[in-house]
Amino acid sequence: MTLDTLRQVTRNRYGLALGATADDLYTDAMLTSIINQAIRLICQKTFCLYQAAKSISLVNGTQTYALGTDVLLEDESTFVYTLASTYTRLKPRRQESLLEQYGPFQSVAAAATLGGFFCHAGYQDNNQRMVTIIPAPNASGTLKFNAWIYPTDLSANSDTPELADGDQDIIHTVACWKLAEFDLSRGREGAQGIEVWAKEAMEGIDSLRARLMSTMTRPLPRSLREPRELRR
Numbered sequence: 001m002t003l004d005t006l007r008q009v010t011r012n013r014y015g016l017a018l019g020a021t022a023d024d025l026y027t028d029a030m031l032t033s034i035i036n037q038a039i040r041l042i043c044q045k046t047f048c049l050y051q052a053a054k055s056i057s058l059v060n061g062t063q064t065y066a067l068g069t070d071v072l073l074e075d076e077s078t079f080v081y082t083l084a085s086t087y088t089r090l091k092p093r094r095q096e097s098l099l100e101q102y103g104p105f106q107s108v109a110a111a112a113t114l115g116g117f118f119c120h121a122g123y124q125d126n127n128q129r130m131v132t133i134i135p136a137p138n139a140s141g142t143l144k145f146n147a148w149i150y151p152t153d154l155s156a157n158s159d160t161p162e163l164a165d166g167d168q169d170i171i172h173t174v175a176c177w178k179l180a181e182f183d184l185s186r187g188r189e190g191a192q193g194i195e196v197w198a199k200e201a202m203e204g205i206d207s208l209r210a211r212l213m214s215t216m217t218r219p220l221p222r223s224l225r226e227p228r229e230l231r232r
Helices: 003-013 028-046 095-102 169-185 194-214
Strands: 050-058 064-066 071-083 086-089 116-120 130-134 141-149
Touching: 003 028, 003 169, 028 169, 028 194, 050 064, 050 071, 071 116, 071 130, 095 116, 095 130, 169 194
Parallel strands: none
Antiparallel strands: 050 141, 064 130, 071 086, 071 141, 116 130
16 A cells, blocks of 8 residues: 555544545644554564664764664664774673763763763654764764664655555554544544554554564564563
8 A cells, every 4th residue: 555545544444534634633744654653663563674784974072873763773783883994893881881981971081992882762853762982982983783673654645665465454553543542642532442443453463473473584683572561
C-alpha cells in the first residue's frame, strides 16, 4: 500500500470521513506522522530492522553528539574515530569509570587521545540516542559506527512501507491504536475504544514477530531482545 492508501484506510477504519481535513487533529500531515510512528513501533517490536554503517562529523572541543533519528540501537564494538588517514578504535566505557578517571566532564580539556565513550538516551529531535566522548577531540574528524536503524519514514503519497505486502495491514491497525491514544490525551473518545485497538494491534505484532523470528538464521544481539517483563 502507498502512504496515501494507508491514510485513507486509517481514516475509514477509525471512522473518519474521507478527505476530512477541516479538523486539524486529522490532517494528512498528522496521519503521516502517526503512520510512521506505527511503522517504527512495529519494527521495534518485531526486530524488523536494518544494520547500517553510520558516521558523524566531530567538532573540535565538542563532547556529545546525536546518533541520528533513525538509530534504534548502536553497536558499541564498531566505533572508530578517523582523522585524516588515522583510524582509532574507541572503547566503550561506563560513565562512572570515565568520571573517576577524568573528573567532571565539563572541566575536561579537549585532547588528541580520546579516553573512551558512552552512549545514552537523548533529548534532541525525537529523543535521539546520543554518544559522549571523553576527552572531546581537539580537531575535527569523523566518528564511524554500525547501528540497527529504522526504515526511512514515508513522506510522498506514493511511498510504500518496506514490510511485505501481506504484512502491511498491521500498519493501519497500529495507527488506529495510536489515534485512539491521541484522542484519549485530548479528552476525545476513540472510535472503538483504546483497549480494542491495543488488543488487535498487539495480537498482530506478536503474530508478525513469530513469523519473522521463525525465518531468522542469525541470533539477535542480547540488547535487542525484548525484556521478559515487556513480553505480552
